[in-house]
Amino acid sequence: MLRVEYEATESLPPGQLVDITESRGRVDVKIRQDADAHEYTAALNVALKLFLADCNWFQIWRGRVISAHSPDSPLTVEYQVDDQIDRRKCVEVRESCGHVVVHVARSATVADFVNAINPSTEAFLAGGQWFQLWQGEIITMDSPGSAAA
Template sequence: MLSVIYELVPSTTTGRLAHYSEARGAVRVEVVDGHHAPDLLPDLNQGMQELLDGSRWFQLWRKDIIGRSGGTDCSLDVRFRLVDLDPGDYVQILEVKGLVIIGVERTATAAQFVQAINPAIVHFLAGGQWFQVFAGEIVDMSSPDTVSHI
């Protein structure tokens, strides 16, 4: 199973407003509480680019497998952008071949963002268009949470 979990924290060890870490089938994103979307987006975007550059996540798009290093007519990218959403909406996820845009309501606080992004990501990943290669294993939404090793 794949999961991406955003968590509110008082601070990160890196001093950034967002810090990413990766494990088998999982990404954890620490978001510093007490800030607003315009302050968070630079570190969310920088951290995402570093994660994609150093990991092996892939998008299935029709018959194509899209990775960060390309190999097809595009390479994988995920970008956070400030948007104007309806009142009470704080996150919008749009996906096209090789690109995911996560729109964040420009007035959202860190707490509102985290509360909205987690269920949106669960729904997004449930679409079954993503997988990770971790230590030689392909991990997708149908993979068990734990692996037995002999």
């Protein structure tokens, strides 16, 4: 099973807003809980760009395998503060051929964001179009025994 889990935290070093760690079938994203939407979306954009450049996650899009190194359409994740997103909804995830955009309500606290993005990400990954290459093993939503189970 694949899982991306976001967490609001106070335990990041001073000046660090986001920390991303990867393990078999899992990505953990910690966000400093006192950051505002502009701060944490900017920090997530930087951290995810670095993470994707060095990880082995892939999307299957209309029969094509998309990675961060795909020349025509590299796998990217972008977070955008969006005035059109209601705080009650908090996030809206859109994707197209390896480009994932997470629209975030301007007034969303980190706690709001985490509470909304975790179920959204779970549903997104459940679509079965994503996989991770972990130490020579292909991990999908159907893989047993992953750290995400």
